[in-house]
Amino acid sequence: MIGSKILLVDDEEIFCDNMAKLLQNRQYKVTAVYNGESAIRALEKENFDVVVLDLKMPGMNGITTLKEIKKLGLFTETLLLTGHGSVDAAIEAIRLGAYDFLTKPCEVDELVEKIEGAWRKKDEAWKKDLENKLKKVVESPSDVFKLFD
Amino acid sequence: MKPSGTLVEILYVKAVTYTKKTEHTGAGMDQNREGKNKKDYSRLFRRFIFLTMVCSLFPLLLAGWAINIHYSEFARERILKTLQTRVEYHKKIIELFLKENKTRLDFIARTNSIEFLIKEGNLTHILNNINRDDWVLTDIGIIDENGDHAAYVGPYKLIDKNYSNAFWFKEVMEKEIYTSDMFMGFRKEPHFIMAVTKKENGRRWILRATVNTDSFRSLVENVRIGRTGDVYILNSKGIYQTSPGFSGEILTQASGFKGEIHDDLKFRFLEIVDRDVKIKKIVCETWLKDPRWLLVVRVGEKEFFEDIRHANRATLVSLHLSALIILIVTVFVTNHMVQVIKKRDSELEEMNTQLMQAGKLASIGELSAGVAHEINNPLAIIMTEHQLLLDAEKRTPITDPEFGEQFAGSLSQIGTQVRRCAHITKNLMKFARRTKSVIETININVFVREVIDLMEREAKSDGITFKSVLDDTIPPILTDPSQLQQVLLNIINNAIAAHENKGYGMITIATRLSNDKTGIVIIVEDTGNGIKDEDIEKVFDPFFTTKSPGQGTGLGLSICYSIVKQLGGNIHVESDVGKGTLFTLTFPLKPPENLLKHG
Numbered sequence: 001m002i003g004s005k006i007l008l009v010d011d012e013e014i015f016c017d018n019m020a021k022l023l024q025n026r027q028y029k030v031t032a033v034y035n036g037e038s039a040i041r042a043l044e045k046e047n048f049d050v051v052v053l054d055l056k057m058p059g060m061n062g063i064t065t066l067k068e069i070k071k072l073g074l075f076t077e078t079l080l081l082t083g084h085g086s087v088d089a090a091i092e093a094i095r096l097g098a099y100d101f102l103t104k105p106c107e108v109d110e111l112v113e114k115i116e117g118a119w120r121k122k123d124e125a126w127k128k129d130l131e132n133k134l135k136k137v138v139e140s141p142s143d144v145f146k147l148f149d
Numbered sequence: 150m151k152p153s154g155t156l157v158e159i160l161y162v163k164a165v166t167y168t169k170k171t172e173h174t175g176a177g178m179d180q181n182r183e184g185k186n187k188k189d190y191s192r193l194f195r196r197f198i199f200l201t202m203v204c205s206l207f208p209l210l211l212a213g214w215a216i217n218i219h220y221s222e223f224a225r226e227r228i229l230k231t232l233q234t235r236v237e238y239h240k241k242i243i244e245l246f247l248k249e250n251k252t253r254l255d256f257i258a259r260t261n262s263i264e265f266l267i268k269e270g271n272l273t274h275i276l277n278n279i280n281r282d283d284w285v286l287t288d289i290g291i292i293d294e295n296g297d298h299a300a301y302v303g304p305y306k307l308i309d310k311n312y313s314n315a316f317w318f319k320e321v322m323e324k325e326i327y328t329s330d331m332f333m334g335f336r337k338e339p340h341f342i343m344a345v346t347k348k349e350n351g352r353r354w355i356l357r358a359t360v361n362t363d364s365f366r367s368l369v370e371n372v373r374i375g376r377t378g379d380v381y382i383l384n385s386k387g388i389y390q391t392s393p394g395f396s397g398e399i400l401t402q403a404s405g406f407k408g409e410i411h412d413d414l415k416f417r418f419l420e421i422v423d424r425d426v427k428i429k430k431i432v433c434e435t436w437l438k439d440p441r442w443l444l445v446v447r448v449g450e451k452e453f454f455e456d457i458r459h460a461n462r463a464t465l466v467s468l469h470l471s472a473l474i475i476l477i478v479t480v481f482v483t484n485h486m487v488q489v490i491k492k493r494d495s496e497l498e499e500m501n502t503q504l505m506q507a508g509k510l511a512s513i514g515e516l517s518a519g520v521a522h523e524i525n526n527p528l529a530i531i532m533t534e535h536q537l538l539l540d541a542e543k544r545t546p547i548t549d550p551e552f553g554e555q556f557a558g559s560l561s562q563i564g565t566q567v568r569r570c571a572h573i574t575k576n577l578m579k580f581a582r583r584t585k586s587v588i589e590t591i592n593i594n595v596f597v598r599e600v601i602d603l604m605e606r607e608a609k610s611d612g613i614t615f616k617s618v619l620d621d622t623i624p625p626i627l628t629d630p631s632q633l634q635q636v637l638l639n640i641i642n643n644a645i646a647a648h649e650n651k652g653y654g655m656i657t658i659a660t661r662l663s664n665d666k667t668g669i670v671i672i673v674e675d676t677g678n679g680i681k682d683e684d685i686e687k688v689f690d691p692f693f694t695t696k697s698p699g700q701g702t703g704l705g706l707s708i709c710y711s712i713v714k715q716l717g718g719n720i721h722v723e724s725d726v727g728k729g730t731l732f733t734l735t736f737p738l739k740p741p742e743n744l745l746k747h748g
Binding site: 012015018019021023025056083103104105106107 | 454525529530534540544567596
């Protein structure tokens, strides 16, 4: 979705910057950070539609970061980037709630395709949540202010 | 468990030492070693046999022979002793016979008057009484001191004969009681007499009786032993008193007679030649007391000791038969043991090779994984840089067409090569990957059919058909289906590739239960170009490929090998250049415990 907000998290700065540029070229709004802590901070400050998260990072690794993201309870889908050696960890990440994973090196088009899938999923979840809230408002009009929570 | 027993222990230690020795030689296929191993095994075989001979056969034969000799001697002595007893007993019987008759004559002479004896009929009556049970005396007569018969009863016409010059007459007149040697006399037949003197009315009379020669001979020969046995009597001058059975005649001189008189019984061994055949005889001699006659018992040694010889022969035959059986059994057992050791060695060698292969794969795997991982990051950057350049090219078209063409070509080539590198690293990671296995129960036949369905279309485009020979009776197995699928796909992919330039061919996939019924066997056979002999040992080595550069990474079969081993199975390849290749995959019905526990 053009204009979607993407948070790119990878300790390989050149790769992260390059990928950010490539995604920006494809009309995404991209923020690149180089570790898990920065990613959490960025998510606390603003909403992102999709987080593209490297699995192997010094400090907070991808799995820990994912767990922290989940704790924030945001409408954000997470995509994992991994080397082949850590496919098991990537599968573990999906079990923890990540949308999908991609193995490095990957074509930008592949990543875009996954981002679009993640965005759709996030959008559906957001819409569903909104529907539920509206239903509750219809049932109990006093809850109208909760829509803006 | 270590076997006990001296011989067994020695053999065991030898075997273990030997096995260790062969273990240390490690794996290797060169002919020199094979030749050396063959020599070693035949030396081992010879040593086992030698040890068995030294430790069992030799003592057995030694003990057997010693016991045999000892018992033979013992038995001989016992038999000779028995002979001695018999001869002594017989001597006593003869002595008793002679003494009895002499006493009988003496008794007749003492209890009857000459008048009564010479009276017609009385002497006949006495003779008849004596001969009532056995014909002991041939005749009986009364002779006066002039040597004339006063009375005679017997079958010969001797009544008018005068014996005053007869040697025995003088002897009896002198000794009063006398037993003569054998002589011919007036009757011209060999006989001997017994005579006693009696004084009556101032005159001396002689009561003389002739002992029945046949009866006496029969008595003497009663002790004859066996077919070749002989008994006879010699007088003190060596004259035969009875007819010897096999040599000489009565009243002739016996050859080799020494005349030495002794009271005990003597044995001597004699060798005589009869019709150019040497015959050994045992001669047993004993002197009678009165008269001084020599009782000689001759027995054929061969016949006499025949029972011992039979027993000896039977014992020795049994002994040697036992030794032969031990030897045969030893040869068989040793051969079997050597074969077992040989098999164990070859299994060990194969295991060593497999361990080496697995070790090689593991170390290459780890190295590859590290390298691939490290390369992946710069590769990812190159790939993004490539994409950026492509993006830039789209945004800012190059005005110089020649440069534009060159730039586009180079970018395309960079993309191709980066993707190629990515493919290589992807395979490397796959090769080294230690993902958790998902163990499921699968029906191999269904599984194989699915794989064939998957590959059939691709193979068909190359003119290759599939044939499946599936054994429906094989049981389901516990294994990792995704890994197994990868193995089969890799092998089938190779099989399809092996038909390159042929345009036709067949891939046969067969399943069956393993011979030991503990696993299943999958056979993949193709009709492709085959693998050269020099390449066949390297097919499972990582990065070994016969495909053109860029066509294969050389990791496919290494991955197969690694997976098959991980699943507790085995993979074997045979190939015939120009005819095809056959892969035999064996999988256990259950994977190894560690795979079941940890995946």
